[in-house]
Amino acid sequence: MSEDSLLGRLYKDDEIIVEEGTQSRTMYVIQGGKVKVVKSAKGSETVLALLGAGDIFGEMSLFDASPRSATIKAVGEARVLAIEYEGLLKRIKMDPTLALRIIKQMCQRIRDLNGRLISAQRTMHHTSDTLLQLKKAEDVRIKDLEPKIITIVTQLQEKLHAITEQYVHQGESLHEY
Amino acid sequence: MGGAKVTLHDGARVAIIGGGPAGSFFGIFASKLARDMGKALDLTIYERKSFVTHGASGCNMCAGVVSESLVQTLALEGINLPPTVVQCGIESYYFHTLDGSIEIKSSRLSQRGIATVFRGSGPAGSVAKGIQSFDDFLLQKAIEHGACVKRSFIDRVCMEGDKPELYSGGNMLQDCDLLVGAFGIKAGTGKMYEDIIPGYKVPPTVKTAQSEIELGSDWVAHRFGHSIHIFLLRIPGIKFASVIPKGDYITISVLGKDPKADHIKAFLNHDAMKKFLPSGFKVPEKFCHCFPKISVGAARKPFARRTAFVGDASSTRLYKDGIGSAYITAKAAAHTALLHGIGEKDFREYYFPTCKSLNRDNLFGQFLFAANHLMSVVSPISRSYFNIVRCEQKSLQKNTPYSDILWDMFTGSRCYKDIFMRTLHPWWIIYLLGAVVIYPFKKAVFSFINR
Numbered sequence: 001m002s003e004d005s006l007l008g009r010l011y012k013d014d015e016i017i018v019e020e021g022t023q024s025r026t027m028y029v030i031q032g033g034k035v036k037v038v039k040s041a042k043g044s045e046t047v048l049a050l051l052g053a054g055d056i057f058g059e060m061s062l063f064d065a066s067p068r069s070a071t072i073k074a075v076g077e078a079r080v081l082a083i084e085y086e087g088l089l090k091r092i093k094m095d096p097t098l099a100l101r102i103i104k105q106m107c108q109r110i111r112d113l114n115g116r117l118i119s120a121q122r123t124m125h126h127t128s129d130t131l132l133q134l135k136k137a138e139d140v141r142i143k144d145l146e147p148k149i150i151t152i153v154t155q156l157q158e159k160l161h162a163i164t165e166q167y168v169h170q171g172e173s174l175h176e177y
Numbered sequence: 178m179g180g181a182k183v184t185l186h187d188g189a190r191v192a193i194i195g196g197g198p199a200g201s202f203f204g205i206f207a208s209k210l211a212r213d214m215g216k217a218l219d220l221t222i223y224e225r226k227s228f229v230t231h232g233a234s235g236c237n238m239c240a241g242v243v244s245e246s247l248v249q250t251l252a253l254e255g256i257n258l259p260p261t262v263v264q265c266g267i268e269s270y271y272f273h274t275l276d277g278s279i280e281i282k283s284s285r286l287s288q289r290g291i292a293t294v295f296r297g298s299g300p301a302g303s304v305a306k307g308i309q310s311f312d313d314f315l316l317q318k319a320i321e322h323g324a325c326v327k328r329s330f331i332d333r334v335c336m337e338g339d340k341p342e343l344y345s346g347g348n349m350l351q352d353c354d355l356l357v358g359a360f361g362i363k364a365g366t367g368k369m370y371e372d373i374i375p376g377y378k379v380p381p382t383v384k385t386a387q388s389e390i391e392l393g394s395d396w397v398a399h400r401f402g403h404s405i406h407i408f409l410l411r412i413p414g415i416k417f418a419s420v421i422p423k424g425d426y427i428t429i430s431v432l433g434k435d436p437k438a439d440h441i442k443a444f445l446n447h448d449a450m451k452k453f454l455p456s457g458f459k460v461p462e463k464f465c466h467c468f469p470k471i472s473v474g475a476a477r478k479p480f481a482r483r484t485a486f487v488g489d490a491s492s493t494r495l496y497k498d499g500i501g502s503a504y505i506t507a508k509a510a511a512h513t514a515l516l517h518g519i520g521e522k523d524f525r526e527y528y529f530p531t532c533k534s535l536n537r538d539n540l541f542g543q544f545l546f547a548a549n550h551l552m553s554v555v556s557p558i559s560r561s562y563f564n565i566v567r568c569e570q571k572s573l574q575k576n577t578p579y580s581d582i583l584w585d586m587f588t589g590s591r592c593y594k595d596i597f598m599r600t601l602h603p604w605w606i607i608y609l610l611g612a613v614v615i616y617p618f619k620k621a622v623f624s625f626i627n628r
């Protein structure tokens with residue numbers, strides 16, 4: 001189908017749709033393609049989620065006027081429909097049930113975050129246990145510890161990746177229609 | 178006809194007459210809310226047309242513009258229009274007058290936020306162009322939610338005891354707990370109800386003219402772009418004409434006093450329109466055209482015990498966003514039926530206010546369209562207005578009140594009352610009147626200098 005029949009605005013690969021820290025109250029619905037939710041710290045980028053067609057993002061700005069909590073970038077070409085804040089408020093005033101799907105999605109995200117938090121906590125406990133055991137061993141030198149630490153860090157990375165993947169799939173199955 | 182409180186119980190039978198947008202929206206929202214409430218409904222939509230056929234027999238004849246607010250609302254509801262349904266994403270409106278043309282974009286959002294669609298599977302003669310009917314798309318959504326669709330023409334409804342019974346060709350099809358009239362205004366089905374439902378009266382209508390012209394997708398994209406074109410040309414008998422790009426076609430929609438095929442031809446032969454057509458273009462002998470009625474008022478008492486009318490058969494916004502009104506009324510009626518009950522009192526108390534608010538807003542709409550018509554026939558005012566708008570469009574970052582009024586009026590993005598209130602702003606009037614006075618003066622000074 002031709003590009004002419006797609007709605008919203010076209011974003012190129014890696015183009016920023018929403019920037020962390022900026023102030024805006026627009027919400028978005030993905031019409032085509034994928035976007036990623038990223039957090040940047042000390043020059044490195046952590047992907048929090050990958051969203052696809054039909055997914056909503058930027059909905060938190062509807063309920064509070066805080067700056068954007070994460071950056072959203074296009075993955076490949078993505079078409080995104082912006083939902084204008086003032087018009088939306090007027091529509092929600094007329095029909096409050098319109099906000100239900102947004103609230104449902106936010107509930108789903110809170111559940112996901114809880115799950116990820118618990119999973120991360122378990123991994124942390126496991127890591128600290130391992131380090132404690134190592135510390136107890138008397139004749140340990142830093143050099144000997146290196147391979148162990150590398151294994152732990154790799155495990156942590158894999159765990160994080162698995163959690164993100166799981167989150168992404170859950171995101172994809174959020175579509176109601 | 179008061180009676181005991183009646184509600185939609187688990188397994189209740191709901192019959193919807195008409196599978197246009199209003200019927201499908203009712204089906205979708207009633208099923209969805211029932212499921213959330215832990216109930217199942219036995220829901221049947223009766224539709225006489227098959228939207229997968231080409232031409233008038235499979236089409237609900239309309240300009241096919243899905244408004245900015247409805248595109249956004251549907252996306253929030255999880256109903257995203259696929260590219261097979263959307264023929265063109267619209268980002269601006271052009272206004273063409275005898276004094277020139279201007280393009281208006283939304284000052285709020287820069288995007289293709291309006292969709293043009295075919296209500297059926299495309300104009301007569303368009304074979305397999307990958308066009309998916311908008312009405313069929315919505316009907317499929319209703320089916321996904323559990324509604325059943327039957328292709329029958331309901332020619333008789335009568336009340337048997339407390340429950341409505343539906344007939345087609347002399348056969349009784351079913352009785353039901355709730356009857357939903359979503360039959361629009363074009364088929365004349367509403368007249369049947371005036372006899373059965375005391376107090377119900379179909380809305381007043383006027384005739385319009387519609388036509389689809391095939392120009393090829395390259396030409397349409399090149400000349401019309403992602404814009405809807407409104408022509409205010411003072412052609413006798415035509416208030417205004419709109420041209421809507423849709424893939425290989427343009428849809429022409431003419432509003433006027435009793436428009437005929439000759440009015441469409443007169444418009445196509447007008448110099449301002451000719452510029453947009455291929456050189457040597459001749460209006461074909463046979464071209465897809467129709468004269469559908471458009472609602473210009475409200476139905477009287479669109480409800481009764483176990484009966485609710487939605488969409489065009491009830492209330493709709495004047496000249497704009499009829500599909501959006503179908504969404505609003507159908508959802509309000511579905512929620513009333515499930516959350517409050519299906520008695521006459523329930524519909525009066527919880528559904529009718531939605532219709533009344535649309536009707537009240539149309540009073541402001543009538544005023545705005547009358548003012549717009551007046552402005553378009555009084556040259557100095559329309560010239561000055563468009564000059565102000567042209568200046569505004571050069572820097573969209575600034576306040577653009579005059580453009581916003583035109584944008585909101587023609588896209589249906591805001592209610593008419595909201596727009597009307599903005600036109601009352603003293604500065605708005607002073608500035609416009611100032612421009613009307615200054616324009617001839619400026620023109621005289623320039624011509625004097627250039628002499």
Ligand SMILES: Cc1cc2nc3c(=O)[nH]c(=O)nc-3n(C[C@H](O)[C@H](O)[C@H](O)COP(=O)(O)OP(=O)(O)OC[C@H]3O[C@@H](n4cnc5c(N)ncnc54)[C@H](O)[C@@H]3O)c2cc1C
Nearest residue numbers: 195197198199225239240241242331361488489498499500
């Ligand atoms: C020229 C024109 C241009 C328009 N342009 C636009 C526009 O650009 N955008 C917009 O939003 N709105 C537009 N409208 C308004 C829009 O068409 C209507 O508001 C909208 O179609 C109403 O939807 P509905 O479901 O109530 O009725 P309809 O779309 O008319 O659907 C009614 C359905 O009921 C079926 N039916 C009727 N009687 C029976 C029966 N007895 N048994 C079985 N089936 C039956 C019909 O076949 C039909 O499918 C326009 C209208 C006109 C006339």
